[in-house]
Amino acid sequence: xxxxxxxxxxxxxxxxxxxxxxxxxxxxxxxxxxxxxxxxxxxxxxxxxxxxxxxxxxxxxxxxxxxxxxxxxxxxxxxxxxxxxxxxxxxxxxxxxxxxxxxxxxxxxxxxxxxxxxxxxxxxxxxxxxxxxxxxxxxxxxxxxxxxxxxxxxxxxxxxxxxxxxxxxxxxxxxxxxxxxxxxxxxxxxxxxxxxxxxx
Amino acid sequence: xxxxxxxxxxxxxxxxxxxxxxxxxxxxxxxxxxxxxxxxxxxxxxxxxxxxxxxxxxxxxxxxxxxxxxxxxxxxxxxxxxxxxxxxxxxxxxxxxxxxxxxxxxxxxxxxxxxxxxxxxxxxxxxxxxxxxxxxxxxxxxxxxxxxxxxxxxxxxxxxxxxxxxxxxxxxxxxxxxxxxxxxxxxxxxxxxxxxxxxxxxxxxxxxxxxxxxxxxxxxxxxxxxxxxxxxxxxxxxxxxxxxxxxxxxxxxxxxxxxxxxxxxxxx
Numbered sequence: 001x002x003x004x005x006x007x008x009x010x011x012x013x014x015x016x017x018x019x020x021x022x023x024x025x026x027x028x029x030x031x032x033x034x035x036x037x038x039x040x041x042x043x044x045x046x047x048x049x050x051x052x053x054x055x056x057x058x059x060x061x062x063x064x065x066x067x068x069x070x071x072x073x074x075x076x077x078x079x080x081x082x083x084x085x086x087x088x089x090x091x092x093x094x095x096x097x098x099x100x101x102x103x104x105x106x107x108x109x110x111x112x113x114x115x116x117x118x119x120x121x122x123x124x125x126x127x128x129x130x131x132x133x134x135x136x137x138x139x140x141x142x143x144x145x146x147x148x149x150x151x152x153x154x155x156x157x158x159x160x161x162x163x164x165x166x167x168x169x170x171x172x173x174x175x176x177x178x179x180x181x182x183x184x185x186x187x188x189x190x191x192x193x194x195x196x197x198x199x200x
Numbered sequence: 201x202x203x204x205x206x207x208x209x210x211x212x213x214x215x216x217x218x219x220x221x222x223x224x225x226x227x228x229x230x231x232x233x234x235x236x237x238x239x240x241x242x243x244x245x246x247x248x249x250x251x252x253x254x255x256x257x258x259x260x261x262x263x264x265x266x267x268x269x270x271x272x273x274x275x276x277x278x279x280x281x282x283x284x285x286x287x288x289x290x291x292x293x294x295x296x297x298x299x300x301x302x303x304x305x306x307x308x309x310x311x312x313x314x315x316x317x318x319x320x321x322x323x324x325x326x327x328x329x330x331x332x333x334x335x336x337x338x339x340x341x342x343x344x345x346x347x348x349x350x351x352x353x354x355x356x357x358x359x360x361x362x363x364x365x366x367x368x369x370x371x372x373x374x375x376x377x378x379x380x381x382x383x384x385x386x387x388x389x390x391x392x393x394x395x396x397x398x399x400x401x402x403x404x405x406x407x408x409x410x411x412x413x414x415x416x417x418x419x420x421x422x423x424x425x426x427x428x429x430x431x432x433x434x435x436x437x438x439x440x441x442x443x444x445x446x447x448x449x450x451x452x453x454x455x456x457x458x459x460x461x462x463x464x465x466x467x468x
Binding site: 006007008009010011012014056059060063064067071073171172173176189190192193194196197200 | 295
């Protein structure tokens with residue numbers, strides 16, 4: 001199964017995060033229109049893979065969104081749109097949707113679904129990972145990457161966009177590092193800090 | 201925040217946990233330190249392999265709830281902003297993973313290693329009271345090398361326009377070097393990168409006065425926790441003086457501060 005399910009540490013409401021990556025997606029425009037129409041059957045975080053650099057980044061945004069949901073602090077309509085906002089280092093919601101969300105031209109797509117298994121607002125049994133996967137694979141027309149992996153996510157990264165979005169151009173901490181791997185590591189660290197600092 | 205180590209384990213929490221840490225995780229949170237303003241827990245972030253430090257400022261029952269919420273939020277967010285500023289300028293500080301200022305907690309990178317205080321004490325404890333190192337070799341010892349590393353890190357901090365406000369050898373960690381690192385401590389307890397922690401009292405300031413007081417507080421901390429290392433403090437200042445353009449004038453100011461103490465005003 002190309003779906004990766006993670007039970008985060010210190011997760012409120014028994015939240016599980018499901019992740020899948022698709023290549024050559026052909027129905028991005030349709031998915032995008034369903035989000036705009038607020039169709040509840042399409043309540044997923046559809047993320048353009050080019051602005052994502054690691055699985056950790058996705059989980060970090062998911063955790064922030066889950067915590068916001070559990071503390072009634074959502075700034076967007078639902079936990080999945082909150083994931084998109086949580087990827088951004090600034091509070092402009094439209095900007096976040098445009099940069100990290102699906103666009104009609106998206107080819108490589110990350111689908112992130114959060115299921116609360118122990119939520120006071122949605123009682124009762126929740127869909128299992130297999131059920132989540134069968135729904136996602138029907139919604140998205142594309143080639144799933146099996147298995148989902150951090151390495152696969154990293155292949156899609158557009159670093160020029162990431163540096164711009166997280167304001168990493170001309171940062172002193174990055175200019176003094178000669179080693180490429182170390183610089184990349186530091187860049188990811190700063191981008192993640194930027195995400196965490198949004199709204200302060 | 202002044203931090204005292206406690207012996208409390210996770211099995212019997214001495215204090216109520218912040219609600220975020222009552223959620224399921226692979227291992228229970230461990231209370232590491234307890235200070236006047238907050239508590240520090242060791243737990244994990246996102247995945248079981250990634251350790252993190254959660255700093256929690258509990259609500260103060262004696263304060264009006266509205267005021268309390270506002271103060272807690274302002275202090276946490278200013279600490280987070282200082283960390284961001286340092287990280288962007290390449291000052292060695294822990295990364296910020298997540299923050300919920302309204303709930304009073306933030307998750308920080310877990311820094312491996314021991315505090316500088318412990319390293320210096322172990323180093324001095326293993327050596328005789330009277331130093332027999334010949335004078336011409338003193339500035340080659342691992343202790344002096346550590347002092348210089350501390351001075352360089354403090355210079356980097358002050359260059360970015362941040363003063364720490366509570367510099368002691370307990371608020372600096374020695375993060376062990378990865379294999380293959382050369383130079384420095386030569387495989388002793390004083391090995392490692394100096395990483396500054398606990399920015400709870402940090403402020404943004406560029407004035408010589410504030411920077412000099414920061415150095416003075418550290419000097420006093422050295423004198424009280426490591427009297428035998430105090431003689432080496434000059435190496436901290438020597439390295440500090442080479443780090444940025446205005447550092448020499450800070451050192452001049454330090455002489456004034458020494459004369460009168462930390463408080464500028466003689467009133468109150």
